Amino acid sequence: MTETALIVENLWKSYDQVTALKGVSFEIGKGEIFGLIGPNGAGKTTTLRIIAGILHPDKGVIRIYGKDPKRDEVEVKRIISYLPEDAGVYRFLKGIEFLHFLAEIYAETSEEAEKMVEYGSRISGLGERLWDPMKSYSKGMKRRLLLASTLMTRPKLAILDEPTSGLDVYHSVLMRKAIKNYVKETGASVLLSSHNMLEVEYLCDRVAFIDKGQIIAIGTPEELKQQFNASNLEEAFINAVGGEVEEHVA
8 A cells, every 4th residue: 555545543433322333444545545335324424424523433543644633633624525425505605606615715825716616617517507506406416516516625535425426327427537537636535435336346446344333344346346255346245244234223
């Protein structure tokens, strides 16, 4: 592995009587797209939220490009971005106004802000619809704009929870290509969670299977398919958990 972008070591998190994470550990290299895969309630979103600084772990270590998110909070916030699965938009803003709003927060100069907006506009693929209020957007259009706004700030680590949720096949393919091209152009890293195994196989250099708050396997898609004698990642995950996927809590 090249330079390490993210280290997650022995992460624990509980909600009341439910232990959501039980010693989760993995690393992501610079320029790597890493997938975190598991059923609902397995601990994926909790892990992403902790790395993004939204939740605090009960125990564990996180390092983002060698920095401690607690001690170096401001610096870390400048080099990461997070797209939640349930992210919303400002309904009465136009799409282009939304991009300008975020660019002005992150950019240090007006020139840098304009470049961010130009890049975000291109990634979104919304064209003239950027000048319409976002309350008129479909779910897929909102998702495209949100993914574009996440990448336009040029984060060194992008954290994406179900990045193509709500998109049709055509626009899902476009967004996957945008993510791939972003990593290729910038050398940044991506941590993503997705239920779409085709998407995971296309995008991810390596994948971690998580179940009941624990990492049960890590490898490239091909390595995992070979390890668990499967023809695809979905089958590999089922085999990895012993052929049974239970309904999880939290």
